[in-house]
Amino acid sequence: MRRSLTPEQRADLLLHAMTLDEKITMVHGVDPMPIHGYVGYVPGNTRLGIPALRLADGRAGVGNGAKDVTMLPAPIAAASSWDTNLLRKFGEVLGNEEWGKGTNVALAPSIDVVRVPEWGRTFESYGEDPYFNGQMAIAEIQGIQSQGPIADANMYLTMNQEDNRFKENSIVDRRTLHEIYLPPFAAAIEEGHVGTVMCAYVKTDDSYSCENPYLLTTLLRKQLKFQGWVMSDWGATHSTVASANAGLDQEMPDTKYYGAALKAAIADGRVSVATLDEHVRHILVTMFRFGLFDKPQTGTWNSYVRTPQHAAFALRAAEQGTVLLKNTDGLLPLSDGESIAVIGVAGGAKPKASGGGSSGMIAPYVISPVDGIRKRLAGQAQLSYADGSDPAKAADIAKAAKVAIVFVNTDDSEGRDRPNLELPNHQDELVEAVAAANPNTIVVLNTGGPILMPWIDKVRGLIEAWYPGQEDGDAIAAILYGDVNPSGKLPLTFPRTADEIPTSTAAQWPGVNGNSTYSEKLDVGYRWYDAHHVRPLFPFGYGLSYTTFKLSNLRVTPAKITGMDPRTNVQVDLQVKNTGKREGAEVVQVYMEQPEKNGEPPRQLRAFTKVDLQAGQSQSVCLNLNSRSFSIYDPDLHAWNTPSGNHKILVGTSSRDLPLQRNIVVTDHGMQD
Ligand code: BGC
Numbered sequence: 001m002r003r004s005l006t007p008e009q010r011a012d013l014l015l016h017a018m019t020l021d022e023k024i025t026m027v028h029g030v031d032p033m034p035i036h037g038y039v040g041y042v043p044g045n046t047r048l049g050i051p052a053l054r055l056a057d058g059r060a061g062v063g064n065g066a067k068d069v070t071m072l073p074a075p076i077a078a079a080s081s082w083d084t085n086l087l088r089k090f091g092e093v094l095g096n097e098e099w100g101k102g103t104n105v106a107l108a109p110s111i112d113v114v115r116v117p118e119w120g121r122t123f124e125s126y127g128e129d130p131y132f133n134g135q136m137a138i139a140e141i142q143g144i145q146s147q148g149p150i151a152d153a154n155m156y157l158t159m160n161q162e163d164n165r166f167k168e169n170s171i172v173d174r175r176t177l178h179e180i181y182l183p184p185f186a187a188a189i190e191e192g193h194v195g196t197v198m199c200a201y202v203k204t205d206d207s208y209s210c211e212n213p214y215l216l217t218t219l220l221r222k223q224l225k226f227q228g229w230v231m232s233d234w235g236a237t238h239s240t241v242a243s244a245n246a247g248l249d250q251e252m253p254d255t256k257y258y259g260a261a262l263k264a265a266i267a268d269g270r271v272s273v274a275t276l277d278e279h280v281r282h283i284l285v286t287m288f289r290f291g292l293f294d295k296p297q298t299g300t301w302n303s304y305v306r307t308p309q310h311a312a313f314a315l316r317a318a319e320q321g322t323v324l325l326k327n328t329d330g331l332l333p334l335s336d337g338e339s340i341a342v343i344g345v346a347g348g349a350k351p352k353a354s355g356g357g358s359s360g361m362i363a364p365y366v367i368s369p370v371d372g373i374r375k376r377l378a379g380q381a382q383l384s385y386a387d388g389s390d391p392a393k394a395a396d397i398a399k400a401a402k403v404a405i406v407f408v409n410t411d412d413s414e415g416r417d418r419p420n421l422e423l424p425n426h427q428d429e430l431v432e433a434v435a436a437a438n439p440n441t442i443v444v445l446n447t448g449g450p451i452l453m454p455w456i457d458k459v460r461g462l463i464e465a466w467y468p469g470q471e472d473g474d475a476i477a478a479i480l481y482g483d484v485n486p487s488g489k490l491p492l493t494f495p496r497t498a499d500e501i502p503t504s505t506a507a508q509w510p511g512v513n514g515n516s517t518y519s520e521k522l523d524v525g526y527r528w529y530d531a532h533h534v535r536p537l538f539p540f541g542y543g544l545s546y547t548t549f550k551l552s553n554l555r556v557t558p559a560k561i562t563g564m565d566p567r568t569n570v571q572v573d574l575q576v577k578n579t580g581k582r583e584g585a586e587v588v589q590v591y592m593e594q595p596e597k598n599g600e601p602p603r604q605l606r607a608f609t610k611v612d613l614q615a616g617q618s619q620s621v622c623l624n625l626n627s628r629s630f631s632i633y634d635p636d637l638h639a640w641n642t643p644s645g646n647h648k649i650l651v652g653t654s655s656r657d658l659p660l661q662r663n664i665v666v667t668d669h670g671m672q673d
Contacts (some may be wrong), residue, residue: 001049001293001417002547003294005491007284007285007286007289008218008285009519010284010293014048015277015280015577017610022278023276023277024045024258024567025045026050026250026279026280026284027250027251027258027279027280027283028041028250028254028259029055029251029253029254030042030043030253030255030459031253031255032256033576035301036301037054037066037101037302038054038055038064038102038103038413039055039056039057039107039234039253039264040053040055040056040062040107040231040234040488041053041253042250043389048156049628050287050293051293051297053104053287054103055106055107056105056106056479057107057112057222058098058102058217058358058361059074059075059094059359060072060074060354060359060361061094061097061361061363061469062094062097062101062305062361063359063361065106066301067362067363067364068303068312069305069306069361069364070097070153070305070306070307070310070314070351070364070469070470071314071362071469071470072094072317072469072665073466073469074123074124074312074355074359074448074466074469075090075123075125076122076123076124076125076126076321076449076466076467077123077318077465077468077570077581078136078317078321078322078446078580079132079136079324080320080322081320081487081488082488082491082587082610083526084135084138085139085316086316086320087139087140087143088137088142089138090140090142090317091108091142091143091145091147092143092144092145093310093313093314094108094140094144094524095141095145095147095149095311095506096147096148097306097402098144099147099148100151100296100297100303101301101305102297102301103149104297105149105152105156105196106149106152108151108152108154109132109137109140109144109151110124110154111125111136111153111184111188112125112155112157112184112194113125113127113128113129113133113181113184114127114128114160114161114213114492114525114638115160115497115502115503115518115536116161116509117393117421117449117450117501117593118418118419118449118509119415119417120161120357120412120418121414122412122449122492123354123359123466124355124414125649126184127492128493129491129516129526129540129604130179130180130182130183131185131344132189133414133604134186134191137153137184137192137194140192141153141188141192142192142193142326143196145193145194145195148290148297149326150196150228150290151196151352152195152197152198152231153184153188153192153196153198153201154198154301155200156185156200156209156215156220157177157201158170158202158518159201159202159209159359160171161202161509161511162414162415162416162417162667163417164173164511164514164516165200165202165512166201166235168203168510168515168516169204169205170203170514170518171360171515171518172205172374173521173635174521174633175522175634176521177633178635179633180522182219182493184505185220185224186224189224189225189226190224193301194228195228195286195289196229196286197220198213198230198231198232198233199230199236199248200236201236202405207573208236208238209236210230210233210236210238210246210248211238211239211243211246211248213247214247215372217246221247222628223428227282227286228282228286229250229283229286230247230249231250231251232250232632233252233439234252234253235253237251237252237255237257237258239257240257240261240265240271241270242260243257243258243277243430244258244262244271244279245271245275246447247284247462248279249279249282252340252516253400258390260574271293272473273402275652282629283292287293306364311471311490314469314470314471315471317408317469318468318469318472318475319408319484321466321477321488321668322475322486323464323488323542323543324463324485324486324490324543325463325464325542325543325544326460326462326544327460327461327462328460328461329442329460331403332442332461332480332481333482333546334482336377336380336381337380338381339381339382339383339400339401340370340381340398340402341394341404341434341438342386343388343405343406343407343430343434343671344372344387344430344444345387345395345407346369346388346407346409347369347370347444348370348385348387348407349387350406350408351366351367351369351472352409352446353446353467353468353470354469355412355414355448355467356412356413356414357413357414357415358414359456360413363469364470364591366470366472366473366646367470367473367474368473369405369472369477370385371408371473372385372472372473372477373473373476373478375473375589376477376480378562382401388406388574391426391429391430391433391434393500394433394434395433395434395436395437396472398438398441399437399438399452401438401648402440403440403441403442404434404435404437404438404441404442404494405441405443405444406430406434406443406444407443407444407446408423408427408431408444408445408446408447409427410448411424412449412467417509417510420498421450421495422434422451422476422498423451429455432455432458435455435458439552440460440463441458441460442459442461443455443459443462444463444465444476445462445466446468448467450464450492450493450494450495451494452498453494453537457576458536459640463486464490465474465482471670474596485547485582485583485584486543486545486546486631487543487544487545487585487586487610489587489616489653489654490539490541490542490543492525492540493526493529493538493539494536494537494538495536496534496535496536496537500534502528503525508520512532513553514601517664523539526539526540526603526655527602527603528601530601530602530655531602536656539653539655539656540585540655541605541653541655542656543612543654545580545585546584547578547579547582547583548578548579548580549574549576549577549580549584549585549613549614550577551577551651551652551653552574552575553573553574553662554572554574554660555662557570557571557573557578558570558664558669559664559665560662560664560665560666561664561665561666562666562667562670563631563641563642563643563670564669565627566670568625568626568630569625569626570625571622571623572624572625573620573621574621574660575612575620575621576588576611576619577617577618578614578616578617580615581615583612583615584609584612585612585613586610586628587606587608587611588608588621588651588652589607589608589654589655589658590606590623590625590650590651590654591606591649591650591651591652591655592604592629592630592648592650593650594645595644597645599632600632603655605655606625607623607625609623613645625642625649627670628640628643637671640671641664644662644666644669645665646665646666647659647663647666648661648662648663649662649664
């Protein structure tokens with residue numbers, strides 16, 4: 001308990017005092033749990049003063065049936081803000097409520113790169129770009145951990161489908177693993193300083209994630225120097241000896257492999273005491289590092305943790321994450337006096353505020369869109385509502401109004417992928433019927449990821465509001481009426497057709513005979529559309545505003561670098577001007593094009609920043625690129641390599657709108673670990 005010692009010294013002293021049984025107690029959960037609430041529990045040790053571990057779910061708020069908590073928008077919505085300050089705050093609210101509920105390990109965030117657009121857990125993640133996901137992960141983890149709980153980077157590593165998640169084998173080459181799937185975890189560890197990592201259900205290259213020595217030891221411990229502990233996803237442990245020796249520190253949620261079976265394996269030498277000590281040490285060092293031995297935690301599962309400030313943040317996050325995708329002839333924002341018809345189940349009868357599975361939660365309330373809009377109108381215009389179950393009735397109320405707004409949704413959840421990208425429950429027909437009845441039709445999407453929109457040319461407005469959390473209706477009303485100028489951008493591509501997507505073959509997803517082949521390699525998300533010259537419906541990084549912006553005066557310094565320098569710092573400077581009539585925010589995006597011979601996708605996001613500007617205001621913006629921005633992974637040399645040649649830097653406001661470009665010359669090529 002001597003706080004002057006380092007976490008490592010304290011852990012070593014404690015470890016020395018522990019019996020074998022006491023050590024084994026630390027490396028698994030108990031089921032059933034002796035306390036109410038939570039989803040994982042490791043009992044404390046009264047003899048030695050070790051606090052219990054209480055683990056709880058929730059990626060948009062405290063889950064596992066907790067009451068009196070705030071339902072934030074889904075992470076994909078928060079990420080659509082492209083605002084790392086907002087993600088930091090998102091983590092603070094989540095971490096604060098988890099801690100207040102007595103949780104000391106918060107099972108968030110989910111940071112996997114979205115490879116398959118039908119993935120049922122797309123809404124829990126941030127998007128399809130490794131660098132982008134890494135930046136969001138750093139911010140959210142720091143936010144969560146600033147409030148007390150240890151965060152958990154999940155799900156490690158090639159987790160991107162639900163239908164076969166318990167047995168799927170991802171066949172993926174090492175360059176792709178390093179350049180696409182590993183970077184969010186590398187960022188979470190190296191810059192987010194995350195305390196725990198959750199190994200996933202799936203296999204990577206024939207070996208389950210939680211018993212995969214390459215993933216758990218070579219990559220996590222040796223390459224990324226991870227100092228925290230690895231826990232298995234719930235039921236993702238498949239062995240005792242192989243897991244313990246590969247690097248799994250803790251089995252969750254029970255004792256199937258790490259209880260009596262581990263004791264037996266230690267007794268006959270198949271697992272050494274030194275290996276067990278190593279696992280326990282990872283847990284203890286982290287607990288000391290986070291102050292779990294030193295700071296009191298008085299909240300319990302029944303504590304009331306939501307606050308007006310958290311609700312206000314939930315509203316702001318939903319507004320900032322809403323993406324305006326189409327606005328023909330400036331139909332939006334609406335003016336107060338226009339009569340309006342609100343249509344669709346998600347628009348009123350059953351708002352679609354969150355996704356399902358372990359991210360599911362109990363909202364204190366959900367403001368429905370029709371209620372939010374009614375409140376905003378304050379009786380100034382006529383408002384009608386139909387749930388859309390009868391398209392003819394919906395068309396009738398649409399015809400009688402100046403503007404019709406149709407809310408459509410998908411019901412995404414952990415545990416199942418969407419069978420395809422079509423809207424379920426005949427909602428396409430509903431949109432068609434309404435659009436035929438009213439030329440001023442706006443569609444609002446409450447989806448967890450991309451969908452196909454065969455009716456896109458028939459509607460004048462389109463908004464992606466994702467799963468917006470408890471403040472749903474107030475957020476969408478603020479966007480529709482222009483109280484808030486939309487500034488969200490898509491963190492993943494919306495395809496035009498079902499077969500023009502990166503993972504359109506069964507061998508890729510859901511896989512054949514349990515194997516899914518990552519044959520698209522580096523061409524994940526927008527990388528694939530660019531490489532195959534396929535025009536998506538809405539590209540990565542895209543989103544409109546009620547004002548307009550102009551980017552100019554790009555300067556890149558220095559214009560020449562050597563690949564040998566690991567401390568490379570290239571500065572990208574430009575001017576951004578709000579050229580319209582109202583305040584707004586724009587996301588400046590910097591992409592890099594490698595010399596062609598290197599086999600990289602055409603363009604890759606390397607930096608971004610969000611700028612708020614008053615009407616007419618101009619501001620200079622500076623972004624930085626480092627040596628990793630220029631490098632590619634060489635699987636033969638197990639190292640990052642900065643190839644020589646002309647690298648092109650492209651700057652703009654979406655992955656398909658990059659008006660400013662400069663070359664930068666890399667002289668000698670260089671290698672780093
Ligand atoms: C999910 C995890 C979750 C765990 C505990 C698993 O099925 O994959 O994300 O933390 O359950 O609920």
